[in-house]
Amino acid sequence: MVADQPYHHGALREALLEAGRELLAERGAHAFSLSEIARRVGVSTAAPYRHFADRDALIDTLADEGYIKFHDVLREAVAGATDPADAITRIGVGYLRFAVEHPAVFTIMFRDRQGPPSDYGPPSFQTFLEAVETAQRSGVLSDRLPAPVTSRSIWAALHGAATLDAVGGFAKLGLGAPLEELVETLLDPYWTRPRPHG
């Protein structure tokens, strides 16, 4: 808190993004408001328009940040893996954990975009695809179907579980489960031979 704010904020763009992150975390994607963000930063409601085309542009920027963070999660999952099958499992756990820990960011990442699609989504899928290819080559993952197709299926399973779990759908149906167990059961039919569970 500075006693006397200068006329020029100096780093308004970053301040708006930071306030946006906080608002999302505190009140959810549903409560996102550009006016509220401007108020928190201590600036007029018109000020953001010097840095973002409109409300959606700010949301899309926060979504892009989410994609970058998400991509890091996937790369760290692969980096920390002990073997190709473990890499897939860790990606799965990372995917679901990201959704559970940052539900609002996850929501805006996969909402129906107003502007052009993000450039930051495909790299994540690419990382995942490479992990699937590696697992297929090592023989732990079936290669009955091409890697992109199997990747698409597992990605869909993880994404569906993440979405339904975040909304609480599984718990409502009496299907709530710890994250690791949920991932294990999702991946189970894909392995060429049964895997011991941790």
Added chain:
Amino acid sequence: MVADQPYHHGALREALLEAGRELLAERGAHAFSLSEIARRVGVSTAAPYRHFADRDALIDTLADEGYIKFHDVLREAVAGATDPADAITRIGVGYLRFAVEHPAVFTIMFRDRQGPPSDYGPPSFQTFLEAVETAQRSGVLSDRLPAPVTSRSIWAALHGAATLDAVGGFAKLGLGAPLEELVETLLDPYWTRPRPHG
């Protein structure tokens, strides 16, 4: 169009729901507006509050309608099936087709609810669970995992594919595919033996 509207609408509740359905179909979940709906019906913006607690109550009612329609889709899929494996496949196609044909309704069904959870979701999962149990008993679906767990996994895969496909995620990644083919590849790892594709 009646030339002289009576003071009492008579069937305002249903008229509001109908206008809500149209607005969702025309402009998407994103553009939902209670004022716009009242305007379309030709009534004051305060009138809906005699029939719905608030905006969210109207949305939740439309979501419930969606669940009922969705449940019918699943039951018809099972009813029209030639065998237990075909029932699962038809459910999958019905699930994805519903999402693609009614994206706005699908969105509000699985959005983060404000009010209490819908009573109309669980019956759909129940129908699906029974189809999985039947398929497991007939031997076409692996019974390595309990029916509720396998149901959860396939449900997640279908839901994820529906969500990503509706948002256009698959197409963006060069993974776009016809609905039936997508469902086939999603279900492929679950069958106990390879199934011929139609």
Added chain:
DNA sequence: ACCTGAACACCGTTCAAGT
């Protein structure tokens, strides 16, 4: 009992004017 009219607090967005 059901709906209107007017009001309130709140949005997103624009634009002339200030620094």
Added chain:
DNA sequence: ACCTGAACACCGTTCAAGT
């Protein structure tokens, strides 16, 4: 170049008043 102040059209919601 960056931000303010005031305005505009639009929300959701409330409530006294009308029929």
